Amino acid sequence: MKNRTKPWFKTLAAACALLPLALGSAAPLAFAQVSEPAAAAPAAPAETRAAPALWVVKDEDTTIYLFGSIHVLKPGLSWFDGAVKQAFDASDSLMLEVVLPEDEMAAAKATIPLALDQSGRTLSSRLEPDALKAYQAALAGLGIPPAQFDAFKPWFAAVTLSVLPLTNLGYDPEQGAEKTLTRAAKAAGKPVEGLETLEEQLGFFDTLPEDQQVAYLNATVKDIDQLGPTIDRLVTLWGNGDPDQLAVLMNESMTTTPELAKILLADRNARWAETLQARMEQPGTLFVAVGAGHLAGPQSVQTYLQQRGLAATRVE
DSSP, rough: OHHHHHHHHHHHHHHHHHHHHHTOOTTOOOOOOSSSSOOOOOOOOEEEHHHHHEEEEOOOOEEEEEEEEOOOOOOTEEEHHHHHHHHHHHEEEEEEEEOOSHHHHHHHHHHHHBBBTTTTTOOOGGSSSHHHHHHHHHHHHTOOOOOTTTTBBBHHHHHHHHHHHHHHOOOOOGGGGHHHHHHHHHHHTTTTTEEOOOOHHHHHHTTOOHHHHHEEEHHHHGGGGGGGHHHHHHHHHHTTTTTTHHHHHHHTTTTTTTHIIIIIIIIHHHHHHHHHHHHHHHHEEEEEEEGGGGGGTTTTTHHHHHHHTOEEEEOO
């Protein structure tokens, strides 16, 4: 029994370590790899060029670049060049949604106490019969034992199920924008800071009322077969620098969980705008990278900056 369960503990630890990447995106578009690596990797594809959107806010002595990131990508996509690379090279420091611990077990230690349900109720017992049947079918389709998440809260199961299928599709957080930018910043000796802490990000889901957590899980299960096509479309729009259509896609993905959309997008965007407004008082150049969904739509970071008298201009 020990040998059978150990790989699943490792998978859960990896899920905890990469959960902040998922939390940094709008659910159910939580883009992080949490399962074991695929047994055989496909041949590296030919390089494809992308031109994601970039904005700038500036005054006499301060410049802030706003870059919408994708948290996981496939190999072979060239995006860290042109205007994005020039803006990054000109910046004194890098700001991300959260600075992830380098040790995945450190993230697990922060996550598991929140993710585990201390009430004694199983996750399965919280689901209506039809929802439970669909949930168990989704687990079976991923090769996951039916009681794997019974000890966890619904939000943790929802986030994990949002990201598990992406591994088999070739998506990898090591190829994602945050990892690429962090490596470049460390190589250049640039400071890296976070808009939020790991504990704050975990708290966004953990403080959701139970009915909203269950609704999120049910929505994730319902759309699990569309995760691949959805992220493929998202990456295409991102690579084309099309925030308007990206906003449409993000809005469609969150129609069944409006409370979560408010918590993960609108409320955070407003707080980040306040932080960036304060940062404008410090001279220098800052490169900010947040999930692309935060820089798209009527409740984007740019909208809240505009309300504070700060205009974000698109960099061509």
